[in-house]
Amino acid sequence: MNIKDTKEIYDKCKNTKNRRIYEIILQWYLISSGFRNIALVCLDDLEEIMKFLGKNKIIYKFFPEKSYLILFNPKKFNINNLDKSFGKKFGQQLGCFYYCATNNVSKNHYRVVISVNRVELLAQMCKKDMIAKYISQYYKIYLEISEIFKKLDKNLLGKLETYEGS
Amino acid sequence: MDIKNSKEIYNKYKNTKNSHIYEIILQLYLISSGYRDIALVYLQDLGKSGFSDLSKSTSEKIIKFLKKNNIPFYINKSFLILYNPNKFNIDKLNKSAGKKFGKQLGYFYNCASNDFSKNHYRVVISVNQVEIFAQMCKKSMIQKNISKYYEMYLEIMEIFWKLDKNIFGKLETYGFPH
Numbered sequence: 118m119n120i121k122d123t124k125e126i127y128d129k130c131k132n133t134k135n136r137r138i139y140e141i142i143l144q145w146y147l148i149s150s151g152f153r154n155i156a157l158v159c160l161d162d163l164e165e166i167m168k169f170l171g172k173n174k175i176i177y178k179f180f181p182e183k184s185y186l187i188l189f190n191p192k193k194f195n196i197n198n199l200d201k202s203f204g205k206k207f208g209q210q211l212g213c214f215y216y217c218a219t220n221n222v223s224k225n226h227y228r229v230v231i232s233v234n235r236v237e238l239l240a241q242m243c244k245k246d247m248i249a250k251y252i253s254q255y256y257k258i259y260l261e262i263s264e265i266f267k268k269l270d271k272n273l274l275g276k277l278e279t280y281e282g283s
Numbered sequence: 284m285d286i287k288n289s290k291e292i293y294n295k296y297k298n299t300k301n302s303h304i305y306e307i308i309l310q311l312y313l314i315s316s317g318y319r320d321i322a323l324v325y326l327q328d329l330g331k332s333g334f335s336d337l338s339k340s341t342s343e344k345i346i347k348f349l350k351k352n353n354i355p356f357y358i359n360k361s362f363l364i365l366y367n368p369n370k371f372n373i374d375k376l377n378k379s380a381g382k383k384f385g386k387q388l389g390y391f392y393n394c395a396s397n398d399f400s401k402n403h404y405r406v407v408i409s410v411n412q413v414e415i416f417a418q419m420c421k422k423s424m425i426q427k428n429i430s431k432y433y434e435m436y437l438e439i440m441e442i443f444w445k446l447d448k449n450i451f452g453k454l455e456t457y458g459f460p461h
Contacts, residue, residue: 245437252433256426256456263458278455279433281440 118176118190123149126173127269137162138169140236143266144188145175147238150265153212154193156238158186208241214258216251217243228282231259233266233275248279255279284355284367289315292352293446303345306413309443310365311354313415316442319389320370324363325414385418391435393428394420406456408436410443425456432456 123146133139137160144156160166161184170177178187178196183203189196200206208218217225218241225242232238239258248255259277266273289312296308303324310322337345345363349356357364357373362380366373377383385395394402395418402419406429409415416435425432436454443450 249430249433249437252429253426256429259456260422260426274457274459276455276457278453279436280451280453 118149118174118192120146120149122174124269126175130169130173131270135162135165135169136236137166139234140238141166141169141175141186141188143233143236143238146269147262147265148188148190150268152262152265155187155189155199155211157211158188160184160186212239214239214255215241216254217241217247226281227279229255229277229279231255231262231275231277233262233273238262242282245281252279284311284315284353284369286312286315288353290446292354297447301344302413303341304348305411307345307349307354307363307365309410309413309415312446313439313442314365314367316445318439318442321364321366321376321388322415323388324365325417391416391432392418394418394424404456404458406432406454408432408439408452408454410439410450410452415439422458429456 123142127142127146130138130142133142137158140158144158147153148156160179166186167179169175176189176191178189178199179185180187180201185203187196187199194210198210200210202220204220205218208215211218214231217229219225222242225244225247227243227245227248228240229243229248230237230240232240239262256277259275263275266275289308293308293312296304299305299308306324310324313319314322346358348354355366355368355373357366357376359378364373364376371387375387377387379397381397382395385392388395391408394406396402399419402421404420404422404425405417406420406425407414407417409417416439420428433454436452440450440452443452
C-alpha cells in the first residue's frame, strides 16, 4: 500500500457511477496518506465492490451481519483487535474524530459530518453540548482533510456540517 | 410587525413553491422574534447584479407579496433587505455591501470586509435549505469563531422549532477549490 498506487486508483476510478466505490477510493486515499488507519464503509452492492477491492489490492474485512466494510492499514492497525460489538471501543479505534462514540447512541440527537464531494468520510451522532465542546477540533480536522485531498484533486469539495438528526 | 403576525404569514405561505417567498417568511420570523433587526435575503437565483437580475414577473411577485403582508423592506439594485423599523433606521443602511454593511447585518458577519478576494471559505446557517446566515471568510476566522457560529445555530433552531417542529437546520462550512 502506498499513496502513489492510491492516486492511480483514484485517477482511474474517479468517474465511477458507483457511489460506494467512490467512497472506498476516498477512504482508501485517507488511509494511504496516513491520516487514518481504519475506516468504515456501509455496503449494499457486494458483488461489484468485492471485485473492485480484489482487483485494486485494497485491504479490507467485511462483516456481513452488519454490512460493514472495514478498510485498514495492516501496518498500523491489527484487524484482530477490532471491537466487533461496533460500540464505544470501535468508535475510538476509528480515530480522534469520534469523540461521541458510545455504547448507547439513543441520547445523541445531533450529527456532525465531514464529507468530500458529498461522500461522508467521517460522521457520527453526538449530544449538542459535545459538538459545542469539540467544534473547533472538528473544524481543524476538516481543514487537515481538505489539505490532504487538495493534493489528490484540487476540484474536490470538502464540507463540515452539523445538524439535528434524530 | 409582531411575532403573531409573522407566524400567521408563515402558516399561510409555508407550502409555497416560490423559494423567494419561502426565504422571506423565514427571515421575517427571525426578525419578529427579535433575534435580528435586519436581514439580507439571499434570493437563490440572483446573479452578479442581485435583485435587478430577477425577471420582472418574479420581482413583481415578491414586491406584491411584501406589500400585501405589510412587511417592511428596502431594495436597491443589488439586494433585498427586510428590517424591523423600530430597531433599525433604514436611512442609515450602508449601500456599499462592504464591511460596514456586514456589521449592520449583525454579529454573525464578523468576516465582513471591503476586500473579499482573500475570503475563500464559506460558513452558512441554513433552515430547510434556505441560507439564513451566510458569509465568506478566511479559514483562520472560521477557526476562531466556529464555536460562536455553532452557538448561533443552536439558538436559531430553538427559535424556529417554536414556529414549526419539522424545520430542519444546518450549520455548514466549506472551501472553494482554487
